[in-house]
Amino acid sequence: MARSNTMFPWATMAFQSTxxxxxxxxxxxxxxxxxxxxxxxxxxxAELMVSEKLETMAQGGxxxxxxxxxxxxxxxxxxxxRLYRRKVRANRKRLxx
Numbered sequence: 001m002a003r004s005n006t007m008f009p010w011a012t013m014a015f016q017s018t019x020x021x022x023x024x025x026x027x028x029x030x031x032x033x034x035x036x037x038x039x040x041x042x043x044x045x046a047e048l049m050v051s052e053k054l055e056t057m058a059q060g061g062x063x064x065x066x067x068x069x070x071x072x073x074x075x076x077x078x079x080x081x082r083l084y085r086r087k088v089r090a091n092r093k094r095l096x097x
Contacts, residue, residue, distance in 0.1 A: 009078075016081045023088045030095040056087050 035042050060080045067076030
């Protein structure tokens with residue numbers, strides 16, 4: 001995973017954003033396929049999808065608030081991006097098993 005580059009932070013964020021979009025698309029495809037096929041765990045997957053989004057949004061908001069209170073002008077965007085990518089990758093791994 002790429003870490004923040006102090007010389008080109010915009011390039012790091014552009015890369016992280018692109019990777020998040022690709023990874024999220026993969027998870028969406030896997031979830032839609034799973035839901036289309038049906039089965040006993042489809043309801044649980046839908047519930048998990050919503051609860052994970054709400055939890056991650058709250059965590060990201062808390063991280064941004066702490067960064068703002070700490071005077072970070074970028075609101076800790078790199079840390080929030082890493083949080084979202086970590087959650088998406090965990091879902092991709094779980095859904096691919």
